[in-house]
Amino acid sequence: MLELIESLQEIKKDIELLSGQTLSDCYQCGECTAGCPTAFAMEPVPSQAIRLLQLGKFNEVLNSTGIWLCASCNVCGERCPRGVDYGKIADALRTIVLRNKLTHLTLEKIDKQFISDAPQQAFIAAFRKYTT
Amino acid sequence: MKQIAYYPGCTLYTKSKNLDLCARETAQILGVELKELETWNCCGAIYSTVQDDLANQVAPIRNLIEAQKISNKLVTLCAACYNVLKRSNHNLFLPENDIYRRRMMNFLDTEYDGKTETVHYLEVLKNDIGFENLKTKVKTNLDGLKVASYYGCLMLRPSDELNFDDPDNPTMMDDMFAALGAEPVEFPFKGECCGGYVLVDKPDVATRCSQTILESIVDAGADCVATTCPLCQYNIDNQQKLMSKQFNLPVFYFTQLLGLALNVDQKILNLDNHYIDPKPLLKQKGLLK
């Protein structure tokens, strides 16, 4: 569990700075969730994650599985009526976790056969995305 | 022969030779030399949107600088490279990133004005060669082959940074296939994400994304799929083995089908490097002996 000790306002500032997004812009229409290809597996889904952040429940979101399931496909940001890009917010949230020295992925967890099969770019990206 | 700087990227040098070699060969036939950069670094395979992460863009920018020795454009084939290189350049030259840019130039110890344009090979085919012109060069008409052009997310979004094609209704690859005599198939998932990078961490999630796309392609009556990205190719081709439904649908790189139409040598086409063997389909359609 990641327990952040900084004041709430600090984390909020971090999230907004790192993502370049303004949390209060979101009016909770849910269009991001509606179009997200991985929302079926996410917990919380994009619009709910933003709502939790608006409410100051930062730890809840930082410790969730949802943020690791975002495929950075940009559908949400492309269609959001208020110009909020949740993909960028998820990227910022993962960065905050990783910068707290918590790796999400280790080599041992990956199937060996898969490593020899799958394209390089998948691993390069995964290690940039999931490790400190 | 006209030379354009070319950036193969990491995967094309290894697992996706068929995407790379076909492109070089077909370009040659069409009168353009894809001249590989003398030295290049891996682009990073993913574009970090974290605002203070511009340092990750040193590698992409270095490649763009290197390209200037050859041309003012840099051609990419892999959708991920295209996405990373183009966005890096676009965002670095936004006015709000002035300070970062100056810092990076100091670090790289060079001057660069952002003028190298990242283009995808499809754009070269459309703009430099022309689909009408391409039509006249076809040796094996892909007549009767129903192709679903799958663009995925990396070519299309964010549309304001990439400006490649309409993000909701891309047609560039379809137009190319029409020029080759094939029959482009409309389906609503051309730009949906195949699950991409979550593959490594959560293969089941990625597989379900890919399966949804395949279902839509099969519903639309396509014989095969064409992609521009090694990761999409892998997700949609190889992962068929994990899907709850069997599709048996071959997945090509668009350059392979282009090569086929231009009678490129079978060795270069590299049709063996697939999970679903495409040869029976091609034979059935009379496109392969």
Next chain:
Amino acid sequence: MKSDKKRIGVFVCHCGINIAGTVNIPEVVKRLKEQADVIEVIDHQYCCSDPGQNLIKETIKEKKLDSVVVACCSPTLHEPTFRKTVSSVGINPYNCEIANIREQCSWVTDDKEKATDKATKIIKTIIKKVEHDEPLTPITIPVTRKALVIGAGVAGIQTALDIATAGYPVILLDKNPSIGGHMSQLSETFPTLDCSQCILTPKMVEAKQHPNITLMTYSEIESISGYLGNFKVKVRQKAKYVDWDKCTGCDVCVDKCPKKTPDEFNHGLTQRKAIYKMFPQAVPNRVVIDAPNCLYLEKGACRLCEKHCPFGAIKFDDQDQITELEVGALVMATGYELLDKQMLGSYGFGKLKNVVDGLQFERILSASGPFMGEVKRPSDGKIPEKVVFVQCAGSRDPENAMAYCSKICCMYTAKQAILYKHRVHHGEPIIFYIDVRTGGKGFEEFYKRATDEGVLYIRGKVSKIFEKGDKVIVWGADTLTGKKIEVEADLVVLSTAMKPAATKEFAQLLKLTQDEYGWFTEAHPKLRPVETLAGGFFLAGACQGPKDIPEAVAQSSGAASKVIGLFTSDTLEHLPVIAGVNEDMCSGCGICIDVCPYKARELVTTEDGKKRTVKVIEVLCEGCGACSAACPVGAAQQKNFKDQQIQDMVKGGLE
């Protein structure tokens, strides 16, 4: 100017102790008398009382005064009183000015000495002003007591009827062959569910038969000139290729015409002929030939309509006709359109046959619509078992479409879902919404009725719509449970955003201002909602912003009453405190033209043709003075607020 000195009298009011309690009036009088430029200074207990007013009158006569300063309360209270007093004894009312020594002096300080000082100075500023005041006469403008209403939807019709009933002639103009606007396309109307045609048709007929109303359909505005009370408008009536005096609307020609084209009235859901009537109840009940689609007019062969018309009404050599109208006021009632579905890329670009917009679904529901009121879907005529309604399609979306809320779609979506349920009892209506906005009388109750009748509301915005087999798949979300939702529907109805029908070019032609989206802007958002800043132009209905029928009609009656008010007299009075131009000084730079908010200034060449200068269109000038402040050479001067006057006033206040 100082040479012909004015004969100024100053009257200082005590207002009981209201002024005299703080201001030492005898001292003020004494100090003012020391000033050489006044003839008489007198104080009085209550200047506004009869004795006070008489004193002023007597003094004027006795001392042969030509200008008066009354130092008393705020001019908003008694300026009209005293101006009337002085004019009763022959002084120009604009040569009587008020020095406000009560609200802005005696009441706001307890320091008697300072109050006395301040009062003296305030009075001095006004004396200085009066020294240069000119006698002014209010400008009278003749008024042509005839109105032009542009746009004949329910708003335009209501406006025309109200003005006509008050006894003034009205021209009701529409670009379409028939009046009626969008309301004629609606099925039944919220919140009472009366049939739209049933309540509109009588009004249309009444407009047609009213002796004071002239209909000009199939017509557009070509140009306009003039000003409040006196406009000249050129109208182009498009060639109809049918002589409407002979045509009886029998429709024989329509039956015979071989050429088909998509029907605009049904939004492309059906076909109409090249010769057509907009809809069966059209007013006027006449047909027109749509030239680009007519086989004879385009290709030279056919003439079937001509052959079969029992009245010889076809007139292939018909031409556009230009008419010049003279009117005193214009009412804009051009209404709205729906946002083009092409704008909504992820909702299928308008390409998916079974994704229709709100007005198309109104036609589908309408008893006179393409399926005679049976709910069928456009692709194959099947009865849709599951219909998804998508609210806020293109509204409240500053990033991709319109930033505003279209205001009526929550209600019409509820209505359409209810009507669908009435027609298809086992059908499942599902509404995706972000908020349900029901701000109107009976509206919330109507929403409740929708849920009572089995409409499922899902709170979330739709992201993507696509076809799968013969189904339409809708990707939405339920934000209340945090679930992504996929619905397999038979038909999707988009509650697409309303947008103004008036284009930028049209607004420029009329010199009217629009907001950033193109809705006409009213003179004041709260207090003058039916007027515009351009004198003589009024607004009615949805051309000003999204509106439902009750609001459109209420505003129309409001606009009509403004026009009627204007027409009660055949002349208008306009405040004479306006700007002028000193032609000798004016360099013709045009700076003043740009700053004038009322377009009251225009560049002209002097009569001798030698130089460019500026003319003030007096009736348009509201006297703000912006031009006077902007003019670099001091050629633009506002009457009774001339540079010299204000500078002297400053001096008076500092002496």
Next chain:
Amino acid sequence: MENFEPKIIGFICKWCTSAGADLAGTSRMKYPPNMIPITVFCSSRIDPQYILWAFKNGADGVFMGGCHPNDCHYQDGNYKTMKRIPILKNLLKELGIEPERLRLAWISASEADKFKKTITEFTESIKKLGPLSINDK
């Protein structure tokens, strides 16, 4: 300095600030009586020259009051004023007049209290600045 009574000219618009001042009066609010009001139709009528003229003729401070942005009786007169004032302030600086001696405020017809507070505060600030030195010369 103790007994310094600044001379202030106030250009106020008829529709908003002057009406606000009237309301302050009707509400019997008290504020320093130093400002002599000159009411014009619109703040956009005020040519910057008049302000210089006022300083030249002995004013220690000049106040300008108009309607709030978007509330102008003449559409956008106050925007014109808003644009002029900063330019004028620069000019004042060059002439050796403290720009703080010129104050622009938006005061509506209902803001009697704001009128009172603004005038009180402005008068105090001019008192602190002392007499305008160019007037001594």
